[in-house]
Amino acid sequence: MSNTLSAKKTARTRAQYTVLYALLILVAIMMLIPFVWMISASLKLEKDVFAFPIQWIPVDPQWNNYNLIWTKVPLMTGFANTAKLTFFTTILQLLTSSFAAYAFAKLEFKGRDTIFMLYVMTISVPWQVYMVPQYQMMTIFKLTNSHLGLILMHAFTAFGVFLMRQFFLSIPTELLEAARIDGLSEYGIWFRIMLPLSKPAIATLSITSFVFEWNDFMGPLIYLSSTNKKTVQLMLRMFNTQYSSNYAQIMAAAAVALVPVLLLFIFLQRYFVEGIASTGIKG
């Protein structure tokens, strides 16, 4: 009797799991369809893009679409500009954030708590609130339409300081005391002890900064006006407005712009997830 009961139970759980998987697969399809359609459309002739019923796998894939996009708008320049901006802001954010976080987490000095409170307060002020005066100030500094301006603006993030500080706090102070006795300076401690021990936090901050800068649209839109300075997102936008009926090639360009973040995501997914979990949960 107990045998039939447990058989019934397994039958029930099996049915439950079937429903669960069906649900999950449905969600996964909904998430993936736009991307699949994008790739599929990017390999079609313009006249076939909107053919209905949808032909998911093009009979005669137009790989040439991926060659043509580079000639229509200076997409390559966009890539180079975005790569430059992303590289420098990420490095600077790492340096300034970990530097400041060390002082906030491990050093005692006058004004520490006041300054930290100021940081806490500004993290909740959206950029939209001060983007207008910020633009005016950048005009005065002659930093509009310049990559340097954007890099300097994005070199500071309160988020980066919080993230690094949180991690540094978990490193035992005895370790630093020992290093001080051994004659290591504070800069030496930061470089030789704190940084090597904080690889997960560094990875998380780098990824966050990379993704933000790569995808940033409003910043470059407001600040960069010459074509040769524009970023890949602006080039994509330009493509979309100038060749608005050229859907196949727009999709090809949109797909190409996704590649760097996709690669990063595939190889470092763990850090993406851990970063969110660690910042979200303490809320």
Added chain:
Amino acid sequence: MNNSALVKKKHKASLRRRKTLVAYSFILPNLIDFFVFTFVPIVFSLILSFTQWDAGNPIKFIGLDNFVEMFTKDKSFRIALVNTLYYTVATVPITLVISLALAILMNKQLRGRVFFRAVIFFPYVASLVSIAVVWMALFNPDRGPVNGILMSLGIENPPRWAASSVWAMPTIIGLTVWKNMGYYMIVFLAALQGVSGELYEAASLDGANKWQQFRNVTWPGITPTTFFVLLMLMVTTFKSYDIMYITTQGGPGEATKVLAYHIFNSAFVSSRFGYASAVSIVLLAIVLVVTIFQFKGEKKFTNY
């Protein structure tokens, strides 16, 4: 002896000064950047909101005129405020419920969890421009596959999506939810994993069913996170306008014009920098109210 104590004291003081100098050298690069590019603009924004300024002529103080204009004359402001509320009130609960449901699913021992998690999360980190371009094509009212499917299902006049003043906002809400729910799913998932398994065992020994387990174990365990997600979602949706800029340019008409978009337009299209700052102060005030709730709630909910 007295002398040596004095020397010691002096020495100590200079040591402390040295320590402070070193500490400041650590925070200075960050602090200067923060001060110049964030703090000063925030203060500047407050001041500008009481002025009239087109960046060409000198700044003119006009007291509260900007705010008076906003609430009594500027129809666009009222539309933008209502649209922002609409966008927020719809996006926040939908995202919250879906991402929590997904997190509960993902918290089970399933095969392919990592794959599903990645697929649901990826749109969050994908470029908004790329994604918007695809969505606009999929939802193209005349030729897009979505309406193709709807028509083949027998719906003769499917919605005109972003081209219709009624459907444009729901289209953008759909895109927002789709893009961001993976992020909040992961936040919830982390919280769910923090709820102790022993509590579930105890509950199931007491004969609690699945719903009772959720009601009495899961929900109290994740309340602080739910609260955090709720407020974060509110602030994020309240300030966003890039999605409208990319998809509909605030249109058709002003159907998807939101508060932050109104700031952008007043400043960079109409060159009314004082007025734009005044609108941004209203945005700030709303965000601050939400943040104060967060601080208060944090104290109330931090019970672990």
